[in-house]
Amino acid sequence: MTAEIICVGTEILLGNIVNTNAAYLANQCAALGLTCFYQSVVGDNEKRLLDLVHLAMGRSDIIIICGGLGPTQDDITKETVAKAVGLDLVLDENSAQRIREYFEKKGTKIAENNWKQAMIPVGAMVLNNDNGTAPGLIVKHGDVSIILLPGPPIELEHMFEESVKPYLMKLENGVIYSQTLKLCGIAESTVDETIADLESEGNNPTVAPYAKHGEVHIRVTAKAEDEKAAKKLCKPVVRELKSRLGQNIYATHEQDTLEGAVLNLLIANHLTICSAESITAGMIAARLVSVPGASETVKSGFVTYSNKSKRKLLQVKKSTLEKHGAVSEETVREMLKGAAALTKADVVIATSGEAGPEPSENKPVGLVYIGCMICGQMVVKEYNFNGERNKIREMTTTNALMLLRSCVLEYYSEKTFGKQDN
Amino acid sequence: MTAEIICVGTEILLGNIVNTNAAYLANQCAALGLTCFYQSVVGDNEKRLLDLVHLAMGRSDIIIICGGLGPTQDDITKETVAKAVGLDLVLDENSAQRIREYFEKKGTKIAENNWKQAMIPVGAMVLNNDNGTAPGLIVKHGDVSIILLPGPPIELEHMFEESVKPYLMKLENGVIYSQTLKLCGIAESTVDETIADLESEGNNPTVAPYAKHGEVHIRVTAKAEDEKAAKKLCKPVVRELKSRLGQNIYATHEQDTLEGAVLNLLIANHLTICSAESITAGMIAARLVSVPGASETVKSGFVTYSNKSKRKLLQVKKSTLEKHGAVSEETVREMLKGAAALTKADVVIATSGEAGPEPSENKPVGLVYIGCMICGQMVVKEYNFNGERNKIREMTTTNALMLLRSCVLEYYSEKTFGKQDN
Numbered sequence A, B: 001m002t003a004e005i006i007c008v009g010t011e012i013l014l015g016n017i018v019n020t021n022a023a024y025l026a027n028q029c030a031a032l033g034l035t036c037f038y039q040s041v042v043g044d045n046e047k048r049l050l051d052l053v054h055l056a057m058g059r060s061d062i063i064i065i066c067g068g069l070g071p072t073q074d075d076i077t078k079e080t081v082a083k084a085v086g087l088d089l090v091l092d093e094n095s096a097q098r099i100r101e102y103f104e105k106k107g108t109k110i111a112e113n114n115w116k117q118a119m120i121p122v123g124a125m126v127l128n129n130d131n132g133t134a135p136g137l138i139v140k141h142g143d144v145s146i147i148l149l150p151g152p153p154i155e156l157e158h159m160f161e162e163s164v165k166p167y168l169m170k171l172e173n174g175v176i177y178s179q180t181l182k183l184c185g186i187a188e189s190t191v192d193e194t195i196a197d198l199e200s201e202g203n204n205p206t207v208a209p210y211a212k213h214g215e216v217h218i219r220v221t222a223k224a225e226d227e228k229a230a231k232k233l234c235k236p237v238v239r240e241l242k243s244r245l246g247q248n249i250y251a252t253h254e255q256d257t258l259e260g261a262v263l264n265l266l267i268a269n270h271l272t273i274c275s276a277e278s279i280t281a282g283m284i285a286a287r288l289v290s291v292p293g294a295s296e297t298v299k300s301g302f303v304t305y306s307n308k309s310k311r312k313l314l315q316v317k318k319s320t321l322e323k324h325g326a327v328s329e330e331t332v333r334e335m336l337k338g339a340a341a342l343t344k345a346d347v348v349i350a351t352s353g354e355a356g357p358e359p360s361e362n363k364p365v366g367l368v369y370i371g372c373m374i375c376g377q378m379v380v381k382e383y384n385f386n387g388e389r390n391k392i393r394e395m396t397t398t399n400a401l402m403l404l405r406s407c408v409l410e411y412y413s414e415k416t417f418g419k420q421d422n
Helices: A020-031 A046-057 A077-085 A093-106 A112-118 A153-171 A188-198 A227-248 A258-268 A283-289 A307-314 A318-324 A329-343 A389-413 B020-031 B046-057 B077-085 B093-106 B112-118 B153-171 B188-198 B227-248 B258-268 B283-289 B307-314 B318-324 B329-343 B389-413
Strands: A002-008 A035-042 A062-066 A089-091 A119-121 A125-127 A136-141 A144-149 A175-183 A206-212 A215-224 A249-251 A273-277 A298-304 A347-353 A367-374 A377-384 B002-008 B035-042 B062-066 B089-091 B119-121 B125-127 B136-141 B144-149 B175-183 B206-212 B215-224 B249-251 B273-277 B298-304 B347-353 B367-374 B377-384
Touching: A002 A020, A002 A046, A020 A035, A020 A062, A020 A153, A020 A175, A035 A046, A046 A062, A046 A077, A046 A144, A062 A153, A077 A089, A077 A119, A077 A136, A077 A144, A093 A112, A112 A119, A119 A136, A125 A153, A136 A153, A144 A153, A175 A227, A188 A206, A188 A215, A188 A227, A188 B112, A215 A227, A227 A249, A249 A258, A258 A283, A258 A389, A273 A283, A273 A329, A283 A298, A283 A389, A283 B283, A298 A307, A298 A329, A298 B307, A307 A318, A307 A329, A307 B298, A318 A329, A329 A347, A329 A367, A329 A377, A347 A389, A367 A389, A377 A389, B002 B020, B002 B046, B020 B035, B020 B062, B020 B153, B035 B046, B046 B062, B046 B077, B046 B144, B062 B153, B077 B089, B077 B119, B077 B136, B077 B144, B093 B112, B112 B119, B119 B136, B125 B153, B136 B153, B144 B153, B175 B227, B188 B206, B188 B215, B188 B227, B215 B227, B227 B249, B249 B258, B258 B283, B258 B389, B273 B283, B273 B329, B283 B298, B283 B389, B298 B307, B298 B329, B307 B318, B307 B329, B318 B329, B329 B347, B329 B367, B329 B377, B347 B389, B367 B389, B377 B389
Parallel strands: A002 A035, A002 A062, A062 A144, A273 A298, A273 A347, B002 B035, B002 B062, B062 B144, B273 B298, B273 B347
Antiparallel strands: A035 B035, A089 A119, A125 A136, A136 A144, A175 A215, A175 A249, A206 A215, A298 B298, A347 A367, A367 A377, B089 B119, B125 B136, B136 B144, B175 B215, B175 B249, B206 B215, B347 B367, B367 B377
């Protein structure tokens, strides 16, 4: 079955709020196996909303409309939907009673316009609102179900969970299950070439790669009669992807992050880490600490933004800075050594680079050195990033995490880590 | 003129990502005085996208479409729009050259499918992408402008700012000029009460406050025949706002940031700064360094996440940590003193707090101490933040910047800073 989502609200059209309701509803629909081809936003305007509801009735089985059920004059969603399907509004005694109780409990007087919320299209199913005054509604018109939900997320989400989900589960046969693989250290175009044969439309499961924050994600989505069968369909495809893309895959679940993967790898190997950051100035440490449990491995870090601080805090030699500059492999090597000597951390990650906007020391904007040292062995890599200052700093941070990950894996697998490099 | 926004992407329809691009574009359109009646989302499907583009061409003057410009097979936005307006695709040599340079600079091989991105509808205007490979496009069809932008926010926002905004400003007759005042250290409701008389609808300029990331912004928007006239209308209102809200205003332009305001204040007073961060673990230093010119004032910083690193790097006393805990005013005072003694920085900012998810040391999640020391005088404040781990860390960072700003202002104005506190 197909569903579509319509959000009503001028504040969304003006960009004053981000439309998180659409994301919530879309996610819930996908989890229920409903195919969602359209999301739309319109303002509180009768003609435009009416046109959109008519359009949606011609192309979707289920229409979820949120917002515009409140007590004020410009809340017109219910009235417009009633008009679209040719139904009159009548007073719903139960809803009137709930509104009365809601205000009694709050101890405040009921403004007259609240009674508008107890009017419902003849024959509509009423969905109780446990967190507010406006009830939700389900209006059937032929084979189409139109579901009206209040706009405030706390009211909408609770009502969806309690009333809409059971209703939709009865309507639907079958579910959708999807699994996300996350990759780093590889371009989207390379991933696409490697797995092009698995991406054909109409496959079940479908395979779709997309670029995200300098990483690549691959989503595998299966349809089946129940979750177990859908998972079973995904399994061989995920296995095939793993065999083709190997260590570039750092996570196999949507909620996993690169910093989480790195942190868990460090914890699993009982390694402590220290950062020595120039161009990233704390971003690497901050991302690692964003993961709960970071205190098991992240102990300390240095922001050595000036040359003086590189010398004073990390014992980088004055001659090195003069001869090679701060943005150089040599300086990063001494930053690694200095931080390791001072903190006795097992792993040190260090960055130095030119973020711009203007080049300095004759080094081009975007030139970055990232170094990783594990138990005395080190690797330093050169990078050239495009973009403006903070894009370069973010790319440096992400690539530092990727380098950390690959160095730890290499150190523990083949023990060749850093050998040719020292 | 009317605009509408179409976002293309299966990941939005599946609810895997929140559609922040729509909010960004809507906000920008509103600021330019464009009336936006519709936002839509469709997947990477030719028929449905084609239908939607046709529908939009019949009802809006400007259609902004984002997403689906990348190199992979399922990126079909450009091809579909070309079909909708009946144009062939031809190779754009400039775009091909930019793609070549992009990969050369990165030092990676160009996968064959990347050249697809250099194909453009005949006669289309090309918008350079400074942060990625897919160029943007503007296709004129009769009176309708169709604007195609890449999906990644960092590429889209930069391209909008650099190329789309100037294009739209030329299209619009009469201009809208809007100026944003940014405030910190004051609640939205207090701002609202203070300026309620200026907020009446129908005024020119309009005055609208809104809360954003723990700050309050006020947008003053005037309509006039040209920018000069619109600016003239804004001027007395901005002056009035400044006189009512005084030092809580840290910036008077949309592009100004809190970290930029703090950095400029430090530079103007020839102060160097050092950070000593526990709960924020580098976030304060990273935000300060995000501003070009940071090297004039940010010299060094410490991430002292473990108790051992607080003792070893900043000389916090073992007895202080045992008696008061790491999350305490006393520990933050010693972090300030330790960092100042070591680096001789004029200003030190320090944080320690409980980010959760679980409380430790019997301190509740959300309890945070932030300290600021200027030339030997110090202030430490206690905060209690709500929300999950990284919300607490972000609130701490923002409040540390606010504290920095108010401490420097106080230090140089009345010289009462830190007096009652030491």
